[in-house]
Amino acid sequence: MLPLLLAAALIGPVPDPPPYGAPPRPADNQITLSYQAQAGFAMAVKLTCDPPGGGHPRAVQACATLERVDADPSRIKRASTLCVLLYQPVTATMTGTWQGRQVSWTHRFGNTCDMRRATGDLFRF
Numbered sequence: 001m002l003p004l005l006l007a008a009a010l011i012g013p014v015p016d017p018p019p020y021g022a023p024p025r026p027a028d029n030q031i032t033l034s035y036q037a038q039a040g041f042a043m044a045v046k047l048t049c050d051p052p053g054g055g056h057p058r059a060v061q062a063c064a065t066l067e068r069v070d071a072d073p074s075r076i077k078r079a080s081t082l083c084v085l086l087y088q089p090v091t092a093t094m095t096g097t098w099q100g101r102q103v104s105w106t107h108r109f110g111n112t113c114d115m116r117r118a119t120g121d122l123f124r125f
Contacts, residue, residue: 029050029097033046034092035092037089073094073118073122076118
């Protein structure tokens, strides 16, 4: 009995489990990324960070990008790649929670190449 009391004193109080049926606490870094073309097609993916995951095929790189710009895609340094000057508008959207705060961003690009050039790995899915 004494070893058990000693162990309990060293560990400290154990928090009560959440009530039965309580919704799970949302992760601090859950982002939904999507884009929709005026031509009609659309893509969407979930991204989680800490640890990187979700359905994003480049989750590690996308999380690193969000970390670098504090979840503000407009702060991403534009790549110097060339894109065909074909006007096929696409609207990119990011919503979710980043480090405990709500984030929301939307931007319209001339085409998907221009979107990827401006957002790096974030919208490469």
